Amino acid sequence: MNIQIEIEKKLTEHFQPAHLEVINESHQHNVAPGSETHFKVVLVTPKFSGERLINRHRAVNAVLKEELANKIHALALHTYTDSEWQGLYGGAPDSPACLGGMKRRVS
Known part of the structure; x- marks a missing residue:
């Protein structure tokens, strides 16, 4: 199991978060490619x-x-x-309005 998944699992089990992001930021540092050494965690829980x-x-x-x-x-x-x-973010952002995708008629 990779470290990011371990972190996500432990934090989810312990905090039952309303929102959780675990972001591997190792690539922004002087480490070998594929490293899992630097992380950012956004954790929202009651x-x-x-x-x-x-x-x-x-x-x-x-x-x-x-x-x-x-x-x-x-x-x-x-x-x-x-x-x-x-208060900071108002929850998850709304998805953009649908423009019809493949069903849209082209004139």
Whole structure:
């Protein structure tokens, strides 16, 4: 199993997120091609309600302690409650309006 999938699995099991993104940013660093050493995590969960930012990060680090000790060099964390996420981004963006695709008549 690759490291990105391990991270996704552990965070999903522990936090039951409303939104989770685990992005491998290793290619932006001086590492071998295909490396999994630098990650960005966007985690939205009601479990962060009432928690200070430092406590949210500590909770994520605790869940990923094995990966941080042995596999991950850098981990950027963006942790939000549901209401913070809604306030910042309003949820998932709407899909664009359909223009008819293949059914559209061409004059």
